[in-house]
Amino acid sequence: MPGFDALYERLRPECERLIAQYEQPRSALLPIVHLFQQHEGYTSREAMRATAEMLRLTPAVVESTVSFYTLFFRKPVGRYVLQVCRGLSCTINGAEEIMAYFREKLGIGHLQTTADGLFSYEEVECLAACDRPTCMQVNLEFFYDLTPAAIDEMIEAMRGGAFPVAPMAQTRAPESTWAIAQDDQVATGRKSPGATGVARPNNAGGLGDASGVIMLDRFVNKEIAFSERSNERLVRDSRAVYDVLEDGEQHAGH
């Protein structure tokens, strides 16, 4: 993607600066992804691949991390991301009516984007502004004490391009939702599909044996220290397997 390459070149110095803030480069993962998302309007596959390259991680590790956080959108979103608080203090002070008003006004529901690509709507957990219910964020700027009249005014200003908050960058047209398969299941309450949600449940990745052997080898050679976390070990070991497999592929190709 040529457009992305130019952006990558442009943001690279800033990424380097972010990396230099930390004792370990991987700590810059969230800041770098924030930076790309700020420019692209969402976190593209190219951005995750570039992040992986700079941090010497696999793209899969970057995506697994990115997918943990609700503020990283892995698909394009609308120009205005409207996130209305559904926390307890707002709820007992009228948030349900406000949310119903938004849904009706925009004609979309939770985690959806309008067809014109202007609005994305999400009902989010407590935003820490409980003294002024109902509160919301528009592209992460706070708005408080919502009323239907205030919402009308707000939406009108956004449609007319006169809203005080800058619209999100939009490098690609959004679809009807930015949630992706697994998140969809979370959104609809099907959080744990278990093996039934997997096409071939027994085909769980196929790296099991190799990673086990590598781990055993490291353990015998005392390369695995007691203080190491099992998840770090897992990431490193899966990378080692990845490297081995990649080498193998290269050999096979030649």
Add this chain to the structure above:
Amino acid sequence: MPVTKVLTAGIGEVDLRDFTVYRDRGGYKQWERAVRELQPAQVLELADRSGLRGRGGAGFPTGKKWSFLPNDNKPRYLVCNCDEAEPGTFKDHMLLEQTPHLVLEGILLGAYGIASHHAFIYIRGEFKRGFEIFSKALDEARAAGLLGKNIFGTGYDLEVTVHRGAGAYICGEETGLLNSLEGKRGEPRLKPPFPAIAGLYGMPTVVNNVETLAYLVPILEKGAEWFAAVGTERSKGYKIISISGHVRKPGNYEVALGTTVRELIEIAGGLREGRTLKAVQPGGGSSACIFDEHLDWPYDYESMAKAGSMLGSGAFVVFDDTTDFVKCAFNLVRFFAHESCGQCTPCREGGHWLETVLHRFVEGRGLRSDLEMIRRVSSTITGLNLCALGDSIEPFLKSVINRFPEQFEARIDARSLQQNGSPAMAASAR
């Protein structure tokens, strides 16, 4: 008992975001004094003697937490936890946006107290504005020589890094936060080892709440005795209470610990006209409700624990007689189910199923056998998880089911009552 403005002094009156305004009011004086005149151990001793306890939720004595750091030459880190997301809590949000220099001075003092040369502040992803405000404050302080290399010519180096999260309640849990700060999924770690032994990058680390660290500034200024002079026997000093819900003037109010529950409601303007109190959730979404009979109890760590709840982060949510506690229970269970990181089966699956069952009640389709199942499942989840998130599901739920069973019973589908409470039969009857 009145509101006493300590950390909140000047907020809403002057622009404390302005570096000059903050300095003119005596800002950074304690930092300068600490670096020039005090040894780190003396700062730790002050924190310890003041009786300051963690203001983020757990209430652990701050000085004691610091003293767990091993005496070795490893790098050590101070991390300020500004991932405020406990339902009902909005004090750190205010401190960060309204008085960023005080937050920073607290971090500097905390870092010095544990002799750290690199401190971090982890700011909730949603606080984008707060992140910008704090970053600017940090740049100003750096330009004024308040941090960096060889501070005030004493040879002491300290760098502060601002790190913004990206939306995940669990990153407020200290080991989840550390994983997130390391660029990983914010999944809590198995403890031990505790962060004091192996925290950020496997090094000794202290994680303290924003409010906890900010209190170091007045403690250094006015002395440990000043802070310890107010409060109760084991809950010393002041605390910012985030009061919300059915009160006339919701907001952040700074009071001495031990102020009664009734006084707190009055401070926030009292209930609306003609309403009566049903319950108070005194310590955030994770805490059980307290009721009428606790109105004259002092609001401190011990009393709230004795009342079967906790003081937590100081999120004080008031419910009057218009409250639908079935909806409230569903709301909080959905919150925890949504925010579960998914590592531990009891929390991941239990939270999800409780949410599903409670949703039935919200829609008036509860089964008679459900109430017993809710009790069983929520108590089964508790205590079987890596962190406290799963354990946070039960307290509120249990307290409102026990106190307002009629609200739940009213939502049971009449047909399930005729089916001897067998869920399977009731389901097939539909």
